Amino acid sequence: MTDITHHTPDALLAAYAAGTLPQPFALVVAAHISLCLKCRAAFEAHQAIGGIVLEGFDAVEISPDLKTNVLSLLDAPDQESDVYARTGVYPGPVMQALKGKPPRWRRLGGGVKQNILSADESGSVRLLYIPPGQAVPDHTHGGLELTLVLQGSFSDETGRFDVGDLEVADEDLDHTPIADYGAPCICLAATDAPLKFNSVLPRVLQPLFRI
Amino acid sequence: MTLISAQLSPLTAQMLAVRDARDRAAFAALFDHFAPRLKGFIMRSGTGSGQAEEIVQDVMLTVWRKADQFDPQKAQVAAWVYQIAKNRQIDVLRKENRPLPEELKSDAQDSGRTDTDAGQILAVEQEALQLKEAISKLKPDQREMIEKAYLGELTHQEIKAQTGLPLGTIKSRIRLGLERLRHDLKDVR
Ligand SMILES: [Zn+2]
Numbered sequence: 369m370t371d372i373t374h375h376t377p378d379a380l381l382a383a384y385a386a387g388t389l390p391q392p393f394a395l396v397v398a399a400h401i402s403l404c405l406k407c408r409a410a411f412e413a414h415q416a417i418g419g420i421v422l423e424g425f426d427a428v429e430i431s432p433d434l435k436t437n438v439l440s441l442l443d444a445p446d447q448e449s450d451v452y453a454r455t456g457v458y459p460g461p462v463m464q465a466l467k468g469k470p471p472r473w474r475r476l477g478g479g480v481k482q483n484i485l486s487a488d489e490s491g492s493v494r495l496l497y498i499p500p501g502q503a504v505p506d507h508t509h510g511g512l513e514l515t516l517v518l519q520g521s522f523s524d525e526t527g528r529f530d531v532g533d534l535e536v537a538d539e540d541l542d543h544t545p546i547a548d549y550g551a552p553c554i555c556l557a558a559t560d561a562p563l564k565f566n567s568v569l570p571r572v573l574q575p576l577f578r579i
Numbered sequence: 580m581t582l583i584s585a586q587l588s589p590l591t592a593q594m595l596a597v598r599d600a601r602d603r604a605a606f607a608a609l610f611d612h613f614a615p616r617l618k619g620f621i622m623r624s625g626t627g628s629g630q631a632e633e634i635v636q637d638v639m640l641t642v643w644r645k646a647d648q649f650d651p652q653k654a655q656v657a658a659w660v661y662q663i664a665k666n667r668q669i670d671v672l673r674k675e676n677r678p679l680p681e682e683l684k685s686d687a688q689d690s691g692r693t694d695t696d697a698g699q700i701l702a703v704e705q706e707a708l709q710l711k712e713a714i715s716k717l718k719p720d721q722r723e724m725i726e727k728a729y730l731g732e733l734t735h736q737e738i739k740a741q742t743g744l745p746l747g748t749i750k751s752r753i754r755l756g757l758e759r760l761r762h763d764l765k766d767v768r
Binding site: 395402412414420421423426437441446460 | 603606618619620622623635636639643654656657658659661662666668669677679681707725728729730731732734735736738739
């Protein structure tokens with residue numbers, strides 16, 4: 369494990385623990401925690417506070433059947449959900465989003481490729497593959513953007529981001545991340561801005577390519 | 580374990596009995612403690628009584644079925660149950676599968692828990708008590724903000740904007756948590 373220097377801010381971790389973070393960001397935070405002990409410990413601290421809040425709740429009367437029901441179901445077979453292990457550079461939660469399969473890259477031009485993992489009104493999250501020296505595409509911010517490095521590294525005006533580092537950018541940050549020389553840079557990137565029109569393609573093709 | 584179980588909080592002792600001995604009486608006691616609180620917790624976010632009870636049922640069944648994932652060296656029972664409840668709320672109410680971090684394999688899980696560190700468990704309980712006390716000493720409006728944040732009533736932007744949130748209290752706990760993880764990893768490697 370390399371030394372991670374760019375971590376998840378506390379407000380994002382708290383929102384993730386409380387379940388209020390939109391799905392695309394929750395995936396990036398879950399992936400970062402998978403790689404980062406510091407943020408895992410912080411996440412556990414937030415869970416501890418959540419537990420204290422839960423403990424502080426006044427008991428509400430429950431129907432008498434509920435306990436009988438639960439106790440009668442203890443021997444019922446459990447539906448096991450699939451657990452996806454880390455594969456190569458992809459942490460478990462990313463493998464889950466990929467449903468256990470390798471990424472299916474789509475070309476964006478300039479050797480840059482992407483695999484959209486999800487996109488809806490809450491935002492989008494995708495894997496990006498950027499050859500050395502190329503710019504990370506579409507860094508025009510409408511809102512919050514989280515970028516987690518999974519392989520290689522990139523640099524921009526704010527510094528250098530290596531494997532495990534998380535860059536948090538909002539509309540105030542105007543930056544141009546460029547993949548460093550070395551291995552191609554693979555990142556997991558989430559944004560709450562609508563997926564943007566890319567100058568390479570005419571607007572009519574945008575729904576087709578979901579840039 | 581028997582030597583120190585007298586010092587453990589009743590909830591931790593019950594949860595360990597469920598995990599290690601599949602003790603139904605201990606589970607029933609946990610149910611009596613958590614189910615009514617969980618119902619209040621879930622209804623607070625606007626869920627009706629019927630659906631809240633369905634979620635409580637799922638959460639308590641998960642406590643029973645996934646008991647082997649409970650690690651008192653890392654988390655208190657309430658913190659673990661909180662996370663299960665949050666996961667279930669998101670699955671049911673938002674119809675999403677919540678992305679979860681990879682499980683950290685600790686030495687306890689790898690070695691069949693022959694060397695559960697009693698001191699570590701007690702340290703976790705101690706920390707939680709201190710944290711609880713620190714929160715109870717906050718001003719009422721700060722306490723309310725903490726409650727809102729962890730109930731899930733604030734967005735991350737709103738949490739960030741809450742400059743009054745006593746993050747120092749949280750941070751002190753984070754340091755201890757990190758020590759614990761280091762301890763775990765040292766034994767794995
Ligand atoms: Zn981190």
